[in-house]
Amino acid sequence: MAPWGYSKENGPATWHKDCPIANTGVRQSPIDLITTGQTCAKYDSNLKPVIVSYPAFSEATFLNNGHSVQFQPSAGNLSELSGGPLTKKYKFEQFHFHWGNNDSEGSEHRVNGKMYPAELHLVHWNSESPNFSSFQEAVGSNDPHALCVLGFFLKVGAENASLKPITDLLSKVKNAGSSVSFPGKFDLKAVLPETLTDYYTYDGSLTTPPLAECVKWIVFKEPIEVSTAQMEAFRAVDDGHGKPITGNYRPPCPLHTRTVAASFK
Numbered sequence: 316m317a318p319w320g321y322s323k324e325n326g327p328a329t330w331h332k333d334c335p336i337a338n339t340g341v342r343q344s345p346i347d348l349i350t351t352g353q354t355c356a357k358y359d360s361n362l363k364p365v366i367v368s369y370p371a372f373s374e375a376t377f378l379n380n381g382h383s384v385q386f387q388p389s390a391g392n393l394s395e396l397s398g399g400p401l402t403k404k405y406k407f408e409q410f411h412f413h414w415g416n417n418d419s420e421g422s423e424h425r426v427n428g429k430m431y432p433a434e435l436h437l438v439h440w441n442s443e444s445p446n447f448s449s450f451q452e453a454v455g456s457n458d459p460h461a462l463c464v465l466g467f468f469l470k471v472g473a474e475n476a477s478l479k480p481i482t483d484l485l486s487k488v489k490n491a492g493s494s495v496s497f498p499g500k501f502d503l504k505a506v507l508p509e510t511l512t513d514y515y516t517y518d519g520s521l522t523t524p525p526l527a528e529c530v531k532w533i534v535f536k537e538p539i540e541v542s543t544a545q546m547e548a549f550r551a552v553d554d555g556h557g558k559p560i561t562g563n564y565r566p567p568c569p570l571h572t573r574t575v576a577a578s579f580k
């Protein structure tokens with residue numbers, strides 16, 4: 316079977332062939348975050364602000380893996396996540412993006428059916444579990460909260476100076492399989508909104524194969540602005556089959572018996 320992707324031949328509707336959980340799973344991601352009505356997100360006053368400790372990364376690789384672009388710091392990175400719905404401390408692993416080929420599509424999560432042009436995922440793994448001591452082990456652990464992914468919507472507006480070092484590098488990883496060592500330091504904290512208080516949170520999965528159901532999702536209400544030029548830079552990245560990656564997002568999955576909590580009214 317051709318490796319998975321987002322085309323007609325190998326896209327989300329075909330993933331169940333190698334990954335049955337795509338169709339049988341009851342906590343798959345992404346989902347449509349509904350804010351009113353029956354199955355809507357429920358305000359939980361116990362939900363605290365998310366706490367991130369992201370010292371500027373000094374050593375990292377930026378790569379195009381054919382289905383996204385990913386920023387991966389060296390193993391020594393000390394970036395951590397806690398607070399919010401979490402009871403443990405999580406270690407930062409990588410961040411990557413999902414985007415579309417126009418501004419009306421591209422995000423994986425949706426809000427009342429609305430898609431944003433892109434979505435940033437900050438991936439972390441529980442560094443306090445006795446059952447695993449690496450990201451890869453965490454993914455294979457069957458622990459329901461082995462991973463925590465922070466999702467931020469991107470919307471088109473002013474140029475994002477904090478993300479410019481990343482979007483300026485996209486042309487250097489145009490070819491699938493290419494990677495560059497990130498020049499200088501990158502301050503991820505500067506990319507995020509000041510306050511990480513307003514978010515949706517629910518139990519879900521990886522949104523690409525192996526679709527493991529091990530993710531505590533935290534999706535922030537407040538989008539991050541990027542310019543049209545910055546969005547266009549994502550759309551020029553190739554998928555390894557001579558075509559640009561122009562829609563590396565999985566459609567929303569059924570909620571089943573899950574509930575979504577909101578940290579805000």
Ligand SMILES: NS(=O)(=O)c1cc(F)ccc1F
Pocket residue numbers: 436438464520521522523524525
């Ligand atoms: N899109 S995702 O954040 O669910 C994700 C993160 C990984 F580390 C691996 C696979 C994934 F699909």
Ligand SMILES: [Zn+2]
Pocket residue numbers: 411412413436522
């Ligand atoms: Zn992702």
